[in-house]
Amino acid sequence: xxxxxxxxxxxxxxxxxxxxxxxxxxxxxxxxxxxxxxxxxxxxxxxxxxxxxxxxxxxxxxxxxxxxxxxxxxxxxxxxxxxxxxxxxxxxxxxxxxxxxxxxxxxxxxxxx
Amino acid sequence: xxxxxxxxxxxxxxxxxxxxxxxxxxxxxxxxxxxxxxxxxxxxxxxxxxxxxxxxxxxxxxxxxxxxxxxxxxxxxxxxxxxxxxxxxxxxxxxxxxxxxxxxxxxxxxxxxxx
Numbered sequence: 001x002x003x004x005x006x007x008x009x010x011x012x013x014x015x016x017x018x019x020x021x022x023x024x025x026x027x028x029x030x031x032x033x034x035x036x037x038x039x040x041x042x043x044x045x046x047x048x049x050x051x052x053x054x055x056x057x058x059x060x061x062x063x064x065x066x067x068x069x070x071x072x073x074x075x076x077x078x079x080x081x082x083x084x085x086x087x088x089x090x091x092x093x094x095x096x097x098x099x100x101x102x103x104x105x106x107x108x109x110x111x112x113x
Numbered sequence: 114x115x116x117x118x119x120x121x122x123x124x125x126x127x128x129x130x131x132x133x134x135x136x137x138x139x140x141x142x143x144x145x146x147x148x149x150x151x152x153x154x155x156x157x158x159x160x161x162x163x164x165x166x167x168x169x170x171x172x173x174x175x176x177x178x179x180x181x182x183x184x185x186x187x188x189x190x191x192x193x194x195x196x197x198x199x200x201x202x203x204x205x206x207x208x209x210x211x212x213x214x215x216x217x218x219x220x221x222x223x224x225x226x227x228x
Binding site: 032 | 117144146148155156158161163168169204206208211212213214216217218219220221222
């Protein structure tokens with residue numbers, strides 16, 4: 001079975017500071033890893049994904065994520081946070097044997113002006 | 114592209130009533146997913162279809178829930194009879210390929226309240 005853990009319910013960061021949202025995963029095969037963002041009363045929007053290759057993946061809105069196989073982690077990062085980045089962030093995983101995404105519990109990012 | 118379209122956006126119904134949620138996936142996508150989001154359980158996969166065929170319905174809570182995909186452009190999720198614990202936001206998502214490495218595109222969801 002595959003699973004995702006997001007250990008922080010909420011992350012607070014000041015505008016302009018770097019941010020990190022943590023994610024660890026468990027799958028039986030090679031992982032496919034995703035980050036999504038959800039704004040209030042909206043659906044989930046795709047940010048980025050790791051399939052294979054370079055461990056640092058760049059995505060939308062200046063976000064990037066680092067895949068670490070030995071630590072089974074896929075942390076989301078941004079060098080300089082914006083107030084408009086405040087939202088709910090979900091990490092998700094699938095593998096070659098399962099076509100549907102399994103989501104973590106979500107981390108609420110609050111960027112203070 | 115209009116994206117994944119769900120209707121209604123909000124639904125309030127009384128316990129025991131039948132509820133039908135609707136989804137129109139993105140044209141050309143061959144995989145469709147129904148997820149449920151609650152505070153307690155987060156985002157749960159209910160069922161997914163590939164080429165209109167149900168592949169995995171292990172997440173469907175019980176027999177009160179049923180899903181159909183009569184054609185490539187339409188799917189329904191039905192709850193009969195509805196119960197207060199079914200209150201949640203239900204998301205439909207579609208994907209262009211039936212592979213694990215492909216992202217899904219989500220609709221805006223249907224907020225269901227059962228009173």
